[in-house]
Amino acid sequence: xxxxxxxxxxxxxxxxxxxxxxxxxxxxxxxxxxxxxxxxxxxxxxxxxxxxxxxxxxxxxxxxxxxxxxxxxxxxxxxxxxxxxxxxxxxxxxxxxxxxxxxxxxxxxxxxxxxxxxxxxxxxxxxxxxxxxxxxxxxxxxxxxxxxxxxxxxxxxxxxxxxxxxxxxxxxxxxxxxxxxxxxxxxxxxxxxxxxxxxxxxxxxxxxxxxxxxxxxxxxxxxxxxxxxxxxxxxxxxxxxxxxxxxxxxxxxxxxxxxxxxxxxxxxxxxxxxxxxxxxxxxxxxxxxxxxxxxxxxxxxxxxxxxxxxxxxxxxxxxxxxxxxxxxxxxxxxxxxxxxx
Amino acid sequence: xxxxxxxxxxxxxxxxxxxxxxxxxxxxxxxxxxxxxxxxxxxxxxxxxxxxxxxxxxxxxxxxxxxxxxxxxxxxxxxxxxxxxxxxxxxxxxxxxxxxxxxxxxxxxxxxxxxxxxxxxxxxxxxxxxxxxxxxxxxxxxxxxxxxxxxxxxxxxxxxxxxxxxxxxxxxxxxxxxxxxxxxxxxxxxxxxxxxxxxxxxxxxxxxxxxxxxxxxxxxxxxxxxxxxxxxxxxxxxxxxxxxxxxxxxxxxxxxxxxxxxxxxxxxxxxxxxxxxxxxxxxxxxxxxxxxxxxxxxxxxxxxxxxxxxxxxxxxxxxxxxxxxxxxxxxxxxxxxxxxx
DNA sequence: TTACCAACAGCAATCGTTTGCACAACTGGT
DNA sequence: ACCAGTTGTGCAAACGATTGCTGTTGGTAA
Numbered sequence: 001x002x003x004x005x006x007x008x009x010x011x012x013x014x015x016x017x018x019x020x021x022x023x024x025x026x027x028x029x030x031x032x033x034x035x036x037x038x039x040x041x042x043x044x045x046x047x048x049x050x051x052x053x054x055x056x057x058x059x060x061x062x063x064x065x066x067x068x069x070x071x072x073x074x075x076x077x078x079x080x081x082x083x084x085x086x087x088x089x090x091x092x093x094x095x096x097x098x099x100x101x102x103x104x105x106x107x108x109x110x111x112x113x114x115x116x117x118x119x120x121x122x123x124x125x126x127x128x129x130x131x132x133x134x135x136x137x138x139x140x141x142x143x144x145x146x147x148x149x150x151x152x153x154x155x156x157x158x159x160x161x162x163x164x165x166x167x168x169x170x171x172x173x174x175x176x177x178x179x180x181x182x183x184x185x186x187x188x189x190x191x192x193x194x195x196x197x198x199x200x201x202x203x204x205x206x207x208x209x210x211x212x213x214x215x216x217x218x219x220x221x222x223x224x225x226x227x228x229x230x231x232x233x234x235x236x237x238x239x240x241x242x243x244x245x246x247x248x249x250x251x252x253x254x255x256x257x258x259x260x261x262x263x264x265x266x267x268x269x270x271x272x273x274x275x276x277x278x279x280x281x282x283x284x285x286x287x288x289x290x291x292x293x294x295x296x297x298x299x300x301x302x303x304x305x306x307x308x309x310x311x312x313x314x315x316x317x318x319x320x321x322x323x324x325x326x327x328x329x330x331x332x333x334x335x336x337x338x339x340x341x
Numbered sequence: 342x343x344x345x346x347x348x349x350x351x352x353x354x355x356x357x358x359x360x361x362x363x364x365x366x367x368x369x370x371x372x373x374x375x376x377x378x379x380x381x382x383x384x385x386x387x388x389x390x391x392x393x394x395x396x397x398x399x400x401x402x403x404x405x406x407x408x409x410x411x412x413x414x415x416x417x418x419x420x421x422x423x424x425x426x427x428x429x430x431x432x433x434x435x436x437x438x439x440x441x442x443x444x445x446x447x448x449x450x451x452x453x454x455x456x457x458x459x460x461x462x463x464x465x466x467x468x469x470x471x472x473x474x475x476x477x478x479x480x481x482x483x484x485x486x487x488x489x490x491x492x493x494x495x496x497x498x499x500x501x502x503x504x505x506x507x508x509x510x511x512x513x514x515x516x517x518x519x520x521x522x523x524x525x526x527x528x529x530x531x532x533x534x535x536x537x538x539x540x541x542x543x544x545x546x547x548x549x550x551x552x553x554x555x556x557x558x559x560x561x562x563x564x565x566x567x568x569x570x571x572x573x574x575x576x577x578x579x580x581x582x583x584x585x586x587x588x589x590x591x592x593x594x595x596x597x598x599x600x601x602x603x604x605x606x607x608x609x610x611x612x613x614x615x616x617x618x619x620x621x622x623x624x625x626x627x628x629x630x631x632x633x634x635x636x637x638x639x640x641x642x643x644x645x646x647x648x649x650x651x652x653x654x655x656x657x658x659x660x661x662x663x664x665x666x667x668x669x670x671x672x673x674x675x676x677x678x679x680x681x682x
Numbered sequence: 683t684t685a686c687c688a689a690c691a692g693c694a695a696t697c698g699t700t701t702g703c704a705c706a707a708c709t710g711g712t
Numbered sequence: 713a714c715c716a717g718t719t720g721t722g723c724a725a726a727c728g729a730t731t732g733c734t735g736t737t738g739g740t741a742a
Contacts, residue, residue, distance in 0.1 A: 051456045052393045053698035056727045073414040115392045224624045257626025283565045285598025394728035397697045
């Protein structure tokens with residue numbers, strides 16, 4: 001199956017390819033009669049310009065690379081939706097490059113972006129990316145970079161992040177304000193920046209309210225199964241918590257059933273709060289009050305910033321230092337939390 | 342930031358671009374000394390071939406289009422992982438094109454594949470795609486097509502699908518074999534092929550065991566919230582079901598909490614089974630026995646078939662009629678289901 | 683010395699599209 | 713009849729990489 005090219009049309013009409021090219025983009029040089037004739041034939045032959053050839057001539061592709069650590073069922077689907085919607089509006093296409101949480105793969109993905117001469121790169125770092133050495137290649141690519149969610153401070157790129165510290169602080173504060181005094185927290189992998197920030201925010205809240213910090217009421221878990229164990233351990237404690245904070249969707253989905261079946265009533269004996277992308281808390285039982293970390297919004301903002309950079313060309317300035325955009329979380333109260341006055 | 346091209350290297354070394362090109366691919370015509378010299382400089386300048394230029398010369402891109410109805414948190418993340426892993430192994434890249442469940446967008450996405458002259462298209466149809474008229478464009482593209490999950494029968498393309506009828510039949514049979522007699526089913530959107538197939542399978546099982554079909558024990562729901570309502574309605578019935586089948590992850594996540602809080606004991610008074618991608622049933626409480634519809638496997642097989650078609654060139658044969666590959670589901674018994682002898 | 687063959691390198695065309703420039707064919711004013 | 717101006721069209725180069733062909737060395741055998 002051969003593609004129809006501009007040449008085919010030119011040949012059939014006995015005109016020059018350049019005339020066809022101009023006619024297709026309504027260049028005033030081409031007479032209306034001929035222009036229509038050309039367009040009609042183009043339509044008839046299903047002519048569509050070859051993006052790659054156009055790119056080669058114009059040196060600007062309409063492909064944008066998206067490098068993510070992994071496509072999990074949490075958070076990333078929303079982000080991708082947000083990104084796609086904005087990108088599509090502006091006529092850009094997405095090339096997806098999961099790093100499988102591997103540093104090596106992350107480098108390779110940047111390489112691939114370079115080979116395809118993408119117009120820009122959107123990047124969430126793998127969990128093993130603690131330094132920026134292997135990111136040197138990003139400079140080479142010469143395309144704007146926007147980082148999101150999993151970022152590294154000190155890099156000269158724009159970034160879109162959620163207010164991790166603040167959300168965790170607010171979540172814990174909400175538990176305290178509604179009467180909880182022994183608050184436990186279930187966190188993710190302690191090596192992640194995001195975990196540290198949320199842990200700090202959590203602790204800040206306890207400190208703000210002059211509550212004692214109990215080391216045995218903090219635990220870390222990489223997945224829902226471990227989170228379930230954490231929750232069971234908490235609930236089996238002699239002095240069990242009267243409030244539990246879960247750092248992510250992945251954690252609450254494991255922890256909630258354990259809490260619910262511990263014998264304690266939710267929220268009368270133990271309140272629960274989490275940080276979530278906003279879908280799960282509505283589905284789970286009992287419904288869980290949460291701070292909405294809106295992945296869709298992060299995706300939209302990331303793509304929006306990407307487009308701005310591409311089209312403004314700001315990033316070519318060597319001195320350009322990206323700014324960090326913080327996305328605020330909103331408290332969504334699905335569960336009444338007890339008030340003990 | 343300018344890319345290093347083959348010409349830059351040639352100029353610096355005072356040789357012809359063609360010599361550089363040949364040296365880079367170890368053509369025997371180029372002497373070892375020169376060859377190494379070229380390679381070294383290429384390395385130093387971070388030379389990487391421009392994919393688009395290569396494509397233009399060779400008329401074959403290493404881009405594959407993935408058209409999906411929507412990127413939801415269920416099923417598609419697994420599929421995408423499977424696809425990516427296989428594609429990456431073979432040096433292909435993925436361009437993601439969500440249709441947002443819109444027919445128009447689906448057509449546009451096929452168009453985009455054409456414009457980018459992709460090497461192949463992997464396609465899951467939007468829910469509104471009941472006829473194949475608007476898919477005529479697929480022929481035009483001249484690239485191999487593999488459909489998966491949401492397919493349409495009668496199209497000449499390969500397809501990878503799950504055994505919907507059979508899985509539903511097995512699930513319902515399992516409930517019956519473990520003692521259930523009044524079995525309810527919660528299904529998805531009744532206009533979808535997949536829903537009809539699963540419904541048919543479900544009914545087949547009842548028939549196989551000579552159980553009466555109760556119209557009031559079948560309901561349809563587009564989302565977890567409606568599924569929750571369905572489940573509540575069932576449980577409130579005078580003659581409540583003693584077994585419930587949920588067609589998808591999306592449904593079980595809504596339905597299970599409703600069942601669990603109905604007062605009836607699971608599984609002693611009411612058994613639950615569902616069809617799932619395999620993650621959720623481990624997280625939910627109580628754990629749910631399920632038929633594993635492995636999205637990751639579907640993704641892998643789809644991509645594998647894609648690669649085979651591209652590299653064998655079979656699809657150019659006008660008479661080529663794709664075959665349908667059925668992926669079997671496996672029963673995973675997480676919950677003991679009561680046995681009433 | 684001549685003939686021949688490797689070994690090595692360059693020329694130029696090609697892929698599909700765009701675009702600056704030149705040029706041809708008109709019109710109308712003098 | 714001539715020039716200026718308008719309108720329409722074509723030529724050719726360019727983007728980066730590849731490849732068939734040609735041409736130039738050097739060496740070896742006759």
